[in-house]
Amino acid sequence: MTPGKKRLSYSYYPGCSLHASGREYDISTRALFKALNVGLKEVPDWFCCGATPAHNVDELLSLSLCAKNLSLAEEVEGDLAVACAACFSRLKTTQHHLKEDDNKRKQVEVAIDGAAALNKPVKHILEILAREYGLAKLEESVKKPLVGLKVAAYYGCLLTRPPEVPELDDCEDPSIMEDVLRALGAEPVKWSHRMECCGANFTLSRPGVVLKLSNAILESARIAGADCIMVACPLCHGNLDIRQKEIKEAYGAPDSTLFGNIFGSELHGGSAPDQRDVPIFYVTQLAALAMGVASQSLGFESVITDPKPLLRDKQLL
Amino acid sequence: MKNKLMHLSNETMNIGFVKKVEALSGSSVRRCFQCGKCSAGCPMSAFMEHPPNRVVRLLQLGQGQRILAGRSIWYCASCETCTTRCPNKVDLAAIMDALRKLSWDADGPSKESYVQLANRLFIENIRTYGRQYELRLGAAFNMKSGQFLKDLMLGPKLISKGKLKMFHSKNKNIADIEGIFKRIEEMRKKGEAL
Ligand code: SF4
Ligand code: SF4
Numbered sequence: 210m211t212p213g214k215k216r217l218s219y220s221y222y223p224g225c226s227l228h229a230s231g232r233e234y235d236i237s238t239r240a241l242f243k244a245l246n247v248g249l250k251e252v253p254d255w256f257c258c259g260a261t262p263a264h265n266v267d268e269l270l271s272l273s274l275c276a277k278n279l280s281l282a283e284e285v286e287g288d289l290a291v292a293c294a295a296c297f298s299r300l301k302t303t304q305h306h307l308k309e310d311d312n313k314r315k316q317v318e319v320a321i322d323g324a325a326a327l328n329k330p331v332k333h334i335l336e337i338l339a340r341e342y343g344l345a346k347l348e349e350s351v352k353k354p355l356v357g358l359k360v361a362a363y364y365g366c367l368l369t370r371p372p373e374v375p376e377l378d379d380c381e382d383p384s385i386m387e388d389v390l391r392a393l394g395a396e397p398v399k400w401s402h403r404m405e406c407c408g409a410n411f412t413l414s415r416p417g418v419v420l421k422l423s424n425a426i427l428e429s430a431r432i433a434g435a436d437c438i439m440v441a442c443p444l445c446h447g448n449l450d451i452r453q454k455e456i457k458e459a460y461g462a463p464d465s466t467l468f469g470n471i472f473g474s475e476l477h478g479g480s481a482p483d484q485r486d487v488p489i490f491y492v493t494q495l496a497a498l499a500m501g502v503a504s505q506s507l508g509f510e511s512v513i514t515d516p517k518p519l520l521r522d523k524q525l526l
Numbered sequence: 527m528k529n530k531l532m533h534l535s536n537e538t539m540n541i542g543f544v545k546k547v548e549a550l551s552g553s554s555v556r557r558c559f560q561c562g563k564c565s566a567g568c569p570m571s572a573f574m575e576h577p578p579n580r581v582v583r584l585l586q587l588g589q590g591q592r593i594l595a596g597r598s599i600w601y602c603a604s605c606e607t608c609t610t611r612c613p614n615k616v617d618l619a620a621i622m623d624a625l626r627k628l629s630w631d632a633d634g635p636s637k638e639s640y641v642q643l644a645n646r647l648f649i650e651n652i653r654t655y656g657r658q659y660e661l662r663l664g665a666a667f668n669m670k671s672g673q674f675l676k677d678l679m680l681g682p683k684l685i686s687k688g689k690l691k692m693f694h695s696k697n698k699n700i701a702d703i704e705g706i707f708k709r710i711e712e713m714r715k716k717g718e719a720l
Contacts, residue, residue: 225657257657266623270710320713366604366605
C-alpha cells in the first residue's frame with residue numbers, strides 16, 4: 210500500500226471470535242477505520258483459520274485452512290488486515306512455512322487444489338495504526354485525548370513470537386502498543402506481565418489454568434497502578450474480562466490459595482489483595498474513543514467487566 | 527517420575543519415533559544442550575510432569591512413549607516462548623505440535639482427554655460449518671465431557687451480552703472445506719503426506 214495521496218484501504222479477515230464473543234473488537238475496528246477514513250472490506254466467505262486446535266494436532270490441515278483463506282483474500286483488494294492475534298499468527302506462520310519449505314507448499318497446494326497466496330501482505334491492526342497510518346498522523350487525528358487514563362498494554366504470546374513470523378516488534382521488549390497509547394494521549398504504565406500467557410485456549414478444557422495465569426496478569430496490572438488493560442486478542446480479552454469475577458472468587462481471600470497468599474502477604478504488606486475491577490479494552494475501542502467515535506458504537510455494552518464507571522470518572526464518556 | 531531412576535533398554539528406546547518427530551516438526555532434537563531456558567520461560571511448565579527441556583531430553587534418549595503417556599504435551603499453550611528463546615534454535619513449540627499429532631493419530635495413550643475432546647469438537651465444527659460458534663462449541667463440550675453444569679451460569683449472561691450467538695449458518699462455500707479434508711486424507715492414505 211503506497212502511503213501519500215492514495216487512500217489507505219484494506220481487505221479484512223475478522224475470524225470467528227470477532228463474529229461472536231469478541232464482537233466489540235469487530236464493531237470498534239470498523240468504527241475506527243471509518244473515523245480514520247481508511248477502507249476496510251471483509252473477505253467474503255472466509256473460513257475458520259483452525260486456530261490452536263488445528264495446528265495442535267494436524268499441521269497440514271492448519272496450513273491448508275490458512276492458505277485457503279489467503280487465496281480467498283486475494284479476491285479483495287488491499288493488504289489483509291487482521292485484528293485477532295491468533296488468526297494473525299496462523300496466517301503469517303502459514304506464509305512463512307510455505308515460503309521456506311517447498312515440500313509443505315506442494316502438499317498444501319494439493320489440499321486446497323490451487324496456488325497458495327504467499328505474497329499477500331498480512332498486517333495486524335496495530336501495525337496499520339502505528340506504521341502505515343502512522344503515529345504522527347494518529348496523534349493529529351485525536352479529537353478527545355485519553356488524558357489521565359493509565360493503561361497496562363498487554364501483548365500476550367502471539368503478537369511478537371516467534372520473532373521471524375509476526376515481524377511486528379521486538380520479541381522480548383516491544384513498544385508498539387505503548388506507542389499507540391501515547392499517541393492517543395493515554396499513559397502506558399510499566400508492568401511485569403505484559404508478555405505472560407493468559408492460558409489461551411484452555412478456557413474450555415482447563416479453566417483452572419486460565420484462572421491462575423489470568424489472575425497473575427490482573428494482579429500485576431493493579432500493582433502497577435493501571436486503571437485498565439489494553440489487549441489486541443479476543444482470547445486474551447475473554448480470559449481477562451469474562452472470567453474476572455471467577456478469578457476474584459478463586460483468588461480473592463488472602464488465604465484461599467498459596468498464590469493468593471504470596472500476593473496477599475508480601476506485595477500488599479499483609480493486607481487483603483486489591484480486588485478492583487480492571488476493565489479490559491481492545492486497542493480499537495480506545496483508539497476509536499480518542500477519535501471521538503460515539504461510545505454507543507464501540508460495543509461497551511457487550512463487555513462483562515463494565516468499563517463505563519472508569520471512563521466516566523476520567524471524563525471520557 | 528521425578529526421583530525415579532530411569533532404565534534405558536532396547537524396549538523403551540524408539541529412535542524411529544524420534545525421527546518422525548524431527549520430520550514433522552522440522553526441528554532437530556539433538557541440538558539441545560539442556561540449558562533449561564525453554565522451561566524457565568514456559569508458563570505451563572508448573573502443570574507438566576516433564577517440563578519442555580525434559581521432553582527434549584527424553585526424545586534424545588528415544589523415550590517417546592514416556593512423553594505420550596503423560597500430560598505435558600496437552601498442557602502446552604503453544605505460546606512460542608520456548609522457540610523464541612532457545613539458544614540452539616530448537617523449535618520446541620513445533621516439537622510439541624508433532625508429539626500431539628502422533629498421540630492423536632494413535633488415539634493417544636495421553637490422559638488429557640478433555641483437551642483432545644475440545645480440539646476434536648473444534649475441528650469437527652470447521653468441517654461441518656466452516657466457522658466456530660462458541661455456544662455450540664461450549665454446549666457440545668459440556669455434553670460430551672459430562673460436565674452439564676459447568677459454565678452454565680456464564681451462558682445466559684454471555685447470550686444477553688450478545689457474546690454468544692444462538693443461531694448460526696453454514697458457510698456458502700462449505701464444499702471447499704470438505705474438499706480440503708478429503709484431499710488431506712487421500713494424501714495420507716497414499717503416503718504422500720505425514
Ligand atoms: S532452550 Fe533449547 S537448548 Fe536449552 S534446554 Fe530448551 S531446547 Fe534445550
Ligand atoms: S509453547 Fe508450550 S512448551 Fe513452549 S513455552 Fe509455550 S507452553 Fe511452554
